[in-house]
Amino acid sequence: MNTVRLDAARLDRLAPSLAELLADTVDGGASVGFLAPLDRAEAVAWWKERATAVAAGRLAVWVAYEESGRVLGTVSLALPDKPNSAHRAELVKLMVHRAARGRGLGRRLLAVAEEAAAARGVTLLHLDTETGSPAEHLYRSSGWIPVGAIPDYAADPAGVLRPTTIYYKRPGTGPVPPAPG
Structure with missing residues (x-):
């Protein structure tokens, strides 16, 4: 399995494959911002829109794929464009195809994003995920610290x-016990 950071042109070319991953994620019940059933054309358009942010340096996207070229997972870092927030980034859209789950790919993608953040000088990462979702185990066991939960924040698929639940992590720190409280 290979993992590569996408430039805007490659993201645009891979949009149909990324759309299939997004649709599979939504169909599998993950709350990643879309309602089921997700229209494939809408999913392709959403990914193509991300190319602008990638080209502008506001979004970094990695994709994991098989030798055959099949996209199995992705993760992104949203990078702020304001000077007072250049030290932080938001981890967004960590997705693993249902056929590839349970093989450590989510953890690998998470590590890729964390390492890239540290390499660019990011000292604080944050994310949000559906409370009680399977993703929470991954984040907690990877050293992410829960800050709190917001009720009725988003609709599931x-x-x-x-x-x-909102989480944060300082890049370069390994798994740590959850904060008290």
Whole structure:
């Protein structure tokens, strides 16, 4: 399995494959901002729109794929464009195809994003995820610290409002016990 950072042109070319991954993620019940069923054309358009942010340096996207070229996972870092927040980044859209889950790919993608953040001088990462989701185990076991939960923050793919937990991590730190409270 290979992992590569995408430039805007390659992201645009891979948009249909990334759209399939996004649709699989939504169909599998993960709350990543879309309702099910996700229209494939809408998913392709959403990914193509990300190319502008990649080209502007506001978004870094990595994709994991098989030798056959099949996209199995992705992760992104949203990079702020304001001087007072240049030290931080948001981890967004960590997705692993259901057929590839349970093989450590999510953890590998998370590590790739964390290492890239540290290499560019980012000292604080943050993310949000659906409270009680399988992703929470990955984040907690990877050293991410929960800050708190916001009730009814986002609708899950079925349209049900669900709470979201906010996490942070300092790049370069390994798994640590959760903060008290």
